[in-house]
Amino acid sequence: MLTRLDRIQLVVSDRIEAAERFQALFGARRLAEDGTATLAARRTTLQAGASLIELLTPTGPGPVQEFADRWGQGLFGVGFATPSIEAMAARLDANGVPFSAEHGVLYLREARYGMPTVIVPDTPRDPVGDIRAIYEVTNPVADWREAADYYTRIFGLEPAHFCPIRSELYGYEGVLTLFDPPRRLDRIEITQTFGGGAMDRFFRRRGPSLYMCYLETDDVPMLEARLEALNLPWAPAEGRPPGTNLFIHPKALFGMLVGVSKTNFAWLWSGRPDLSGAPEGTPLIH
Numbered sequence: 001m002l003t004r005l006d007r008i009q010l011v012v013s014d015r016i017e018a019a020e021r022f023q024a025l026f027g028a029r030r031l032a033e034d035g036t037a038t039l040a041a042r043r044t045t046l047q048a049g050a051s052l053i054e055l056l057t058p059t060g061p062g063p064v065q066e067f068a069d070r071w072g073q074g075l076f077g078v079g080f081a082t083p084s085i086e087a088m089a090a091r092l093d094a095n096g097v098p099f100s101a102e103h104g105v106l107y108l109r110e111a112r113y114g115m116p117t118v119i120v121p122d123t124p125r126d127p128v129g130d131i132r133a134i135y136e137v138t139n140p141v142a143d144w145r146e147a148a149d150y151y152t153r154i155f156g157l158e159p160a161h162f163c164p165i166r167s168e169l170y171g172y173e174g175v176l177t178l179f180d181p182p183r184r185l186d187r188i189e190i191t192q193t194f195g196g197g198a199m200d201r202f203f204r205r206r207g208p209s210l211y212m213c214y215l216e217t218d219d220v221p222m223l224e225a226r227l228e229a230l231n232l233p234w235a236p237a238e239g240r241p242p243g244t245n246l247f248i249h250p251k252a253l254f255g256m257l258v259g260v261s262k263t264n265f266a267w268l269w270s271g272r273p274d275l276s277g278a279p280e281g282t283p284l285i286h
């Protein structure tokens with residue numbers, strides 16, 4: 001019942017500064033200034049590619065204030081699209097998942113595995129700026145199978161679409177809960193960490209939570225050049241051909257780690273390497 005990853009939510013201390021950064025780096029367009037009573041937050045909404053980025057600052061006690069008090073800035077939540085809000089509401093009710101409805105969207109009132117979630121109607125939008133879309137959030141948990149079973153049940157996912165993953169380099173194993181392959185890359189990456197790497201340290205510090213997001217663009221070198229021009233920290237992905245994969249440091253984007261892959265390149269580690277356009281013999285390191 002999920003069709004795509006529609007948006008991410010980011011807690012920031014200065015929405016104006018953050019909006020300007022996303023505009024300069026991704027060619028994002030500012031769409032709206034409003035608020036959400038459910039999150040007790042003011043919100044600046046940007047569009048980058050076909051995805052939305054919601055920049056949140058707290059207005060009082062509530063989930064955003066709790067996040068800001070504990071962690072400062074960073075990736076707070078994610079929004080997924082569904083073809084029927086009514087059917088999704090009925091499914092959540094049937095599975096005992098509490099939610100709040102506000103302005104036609106559904107906010108889950110609990111994040112059992114550390115992934116605050118809003119469900120929105122699937123409303124296609126023409127992409128803007130210099131990226132295609134945000135297609136993944138990474139959710140490290142204590143037991144990836146248990147979390148995958150839960151998300152499958154409450155969101156109506158299809159396990160036959162899922163792709164198992166394991167990375168010795170980055171220290172995790174788990175699954176990609178692909179929503180609509182091979183048409184779309186959109187998914188939740190559920191991971192169980194090991195080995196003391198960056199994701200493992202993050203999980204040990206925060207517990208179940210959102211670690212990062214991934215986006216794709218037709219022109220990775222363009223983003224590299226912009227990051228350099230803006231003096232923002234980034235690193236190429238290890239073992240990847242030049243111009244295909246990089247990571248933007250959390251210091252560059254207000255506490256949020258962002259992976260960037262060339263359009264379709266992520267199929268290399270998503271179960272369909274034939275769709276990736278990667279040269280033969282490119283390692284499947286993720």
